[in-house]
Amino acid sequence: MSTIIEVKNLAVSFHTYGGEVQAVRGVSFSVPRGSTVAIVGESGCGKSVTAKAMMQLLSCPPAEYKGGEILFNGEDILQKTERQMERIRGNEMGMIFQDPMTSLNPTLTIGRQITEGMMKHRAFNGKEAKEEAIQLLHLVGIPQPEQRFDQYPHEFSGGMRQRVMIAISLACQPELLIADEPTTALDVTIQAQILQLLKKLQEEMGTSILLITHDLGVVAETCDYVVVMYAGVVVESGTAEEIFANAQHPYTKGLLQSIPRLDQQRAQALRPIIGSPPDLMDPSPGCPFYARCEQAMRICKNHHPTLEHVNGEHYSSCWLRHPMAQVVR
Amino acid sequence: MTIDAQPFMQVKGLKKYYNVQNQTLKAVDNISLDISEGETVGLVGESGCGKSTVGRAMIRLNEPTGGELVFKGEDMLKMRGNRLKQLRREVQMIFQDPYASLNPRMAVEDIVAEGLDIHHLAKGKKRKERVLELLDLVGLDEEHRNRYPHEFSGGQRQRIGIARALAVNPKFIVCDEPISALDVSIQAQIVNLLKSLQQRMGLTYLFIAHDLSMVKYISDRILVMYLGNRIELASSEALHAKPLHPYTQALLSSIPIPDPNFKKRERIVVSGDVPSPLHPPSGCVFRTRCPRVMDKCQEKVPEWKEVQSNHFVACHLYE
Structure with a gap:
């Protein structure tokens, strides 16, 4: 299977009054064509920064690309000029943002916002664009699309707005769709509708999806591959089955243990991960998870673990996986 | 009659209506619920279903339009002056957003001691001792007391909010989505903290949430609401093992399960959106989205019935 986008050793920093925050520190992963890949992690782990870097949406300054490359169909995104990016954004890559309440322009009708990209990238005239937009609205499940076309965002509910966002991002039939927490702001019954919709659209249009989320449930239900991020680095990656059934990194294991299972007894206490994530202003040279890890060893404090192969496409960045580590039972 | 025979907290036919553009918006319509001492009752529903309004009414943060609130045998709505002030010590609240609910210009010590x-x-010295004791109780360090909210992470802020609620030795705490703004690994920390505090101090909780898996884990009984109405009430085990109302069934089946092998299960996805509470559907409020809707649902409001022992539901399927 060919890859649509490959991130290699990406590093991004932010310059703040307090100093340089190393938000992303050498992240590598790839998205196979036609598949759904999830980046999972807690707030501040760098998952959204990675996603935004993939479309060059970070404003520099305060952000600074410190290194690495992002190969989209073999070309490095980070070397593109702003003008070249404009042709790619919305056209070859679409993005769905987290908050449907604030990411639509309240002063423009949704019809205008959907057709904007089509008229720019696909040279549609007004009439063609309107017909296409109405079809898209129908596709994403908005009733009475002809009337809805001329309405403003405030006339839509949260779930409906997220559908409009999806329609906008699909307007130019992008090869890659980056969805940054697309359902976090929505209710569970609406979340189920949106996830089902994304899946259906992927089957129909063959779009590759990069899903950014913190919800492991959403990941298990929709994704083929999982990339787990912590404090700006990838700690584990593999197929969804592998990650959920055979997690190797103590952080991934901790995440899985801290959510209640449906069969869990109430008397059983949850097993949270103690402490909180490290300060990325001055990251330690060792494993970022060292301070919170139950299985931390001496080597973890000062030496960053190498990415070790587990099996198949499953990799874990942990000294416990090192061939010379003692077997832990 | 002794105090013990009384339910700890009784909500009887609670109503809260708002006037919106000369129309009546029924945010909460006829909710009744008994809570025993030491119990945790979960209150679940989608945004706008009135769950927070119920929680706020139960500690008199808003004045209900109708109904009764009986706290330890005493009518809460008749309390005035000193008695009301006394009530504020007995009932407390933990808020959803740990970023918005702490005054950014107050040091932690002053927030907790307010x-x-x-x-x-x-x-004086006693106040400081008490603050240190509370910080210790919620798992914060002594040195944190002179810091300001912006210096803390979300989970730590929520701990400050919990310490503030505990300062006056309350008996009953309304937890309004206390974990939904937190990261997964931190959520479990806060839930475990709330559980251990309950055991140590004999607290009674009303736990408001939209995350059913966490609610199941912390609650003894769960009340499901929809558009201001009660839908189903049962023990947390019964509700998850055998949900009766189609809405509860849909809610439960919408939770994404963190296990890829679960993918194949049959999922009930309800279509459409929650209707506007200004124009609620006639009859059963859920009928516009219900997969098992019948003619009867449009005409008649379903009765609140005990279908199995201690398992209540409002649905025409069970008549």
């Missing part, structure tokens, strides 16, 4: 100051419970 209740102590208002009720003249401790001064």
Whole structure:
């Protein structure tokens, strides 16, 4: 299977009054064509920064690309000029943002916002664009699309707005769709509708999806591959089955243990991960998870673990996986 | 009659209506619920279903339009003056957003001690001792007391909010989505903290949430609401093992399960959106989205019935 986008050793920093925050520190992963890949992690782990870097949406300054490359169909995104990016954004890559309440322009009708990209990238005239937009609205499940076309965002509910966002991002039939927490702001019954919709659209249009989320449930239900991020680095990656059934990194294991299972007894206490994530202003040279890890060893404090192969496409960045580590039972 | 025979907290036919553009918006319509001492009741529903309004009414943060609130045998809505002030010590609240619910210009010590100051419970050295005791109780360090909210992470802020609620030794705490703004690994920390505090101090909780898996884990009983109405009430085990109302069934089946092998299960996805509470559907409020809707649902409001022992539901399927 060919890859649509490959991130290699990406590093991004932010310059703040307090100093340089190393938000992303050498992240590598790839998205196979036609598949759904999830980046999972807690707030501040760098998952959204990675996603935004993939479309060059970070404003520099305060952000600074410190290194690495992002190969989209073999070309490095980070070397593109702003003008070249404009042709790619919305056209070859679409993005769905987290908050449907604030990411639509309240002063423009949704019809205008959907057709904007089509008229720019696909040279549609007004009439063609309107017909296409109405079809898209129908596709994403908005009733009475002809009337809805001329309405403003405030006339839509949260779930409906997220559908409009999806329609906008699909307007130019992008090869890659980056969805940054697309359902976090929505209710569970609406979340189920949106996830089902994304899946259906992927089957129909063959779009590759990069899903950014913190919800492991959403990941298990929709994704083929999982990339787990912590404090700006990838700690584990593999197929969804592998990650959920055979997690190797103590952080991934901790995440899985801290959510209640449906069969869990109430008397059983949850097993949270103690402490909180490290300060990325001055990251330690060792494993970022060292301070919170139950299985931390001496080597973890000062030496960053190498990415070790587990099996198949499953990799874990942990000294416990090192061939010379003692077997832990 | 002794105090013990009384339910700890009784909600009888609670109503809260708002006037919106000369129309009546029924945010909460006829909710009844008994809570025993030491119990945790979960209150679940989608945004706008009135769950927070119920929680706020139960500690008199808003004045209900109708209905009764009986706290330890005493009519809460008749409390005035000193008795009301006394009530504020017995009932407390933990808020959803730990970023918005702490005053950014107050140091942690003053935030936690605000209740102590208002009720003249401790001064000087005793006040400091009490603050340190509370910080220790919620798992914060002594040195944190002179810091300001912006210096803390979300989970730590929520701990400050919990310490503030505990300062006046309350009996009943309304937890309004206390974990939904937190990261997964931190959520479990806060839930475990709330559980251990309950055991140690004999607290009673109303736990408001939209995350059913966490609610199941912390609650003894769960009440499901939809558009201001009660839908189903049962023990947390019964509700998850055998949900009766189609809405509860849909809610439960919408939770994404963190296990890829679960993918194949049959999922009930309800279509459409929650209708506007200004124009609720006639009959059963859920009928516009219900997969098992019948003719009867449009005409008649379903009765609240005990279908199995201690398992209540409002649905025409069970008549």
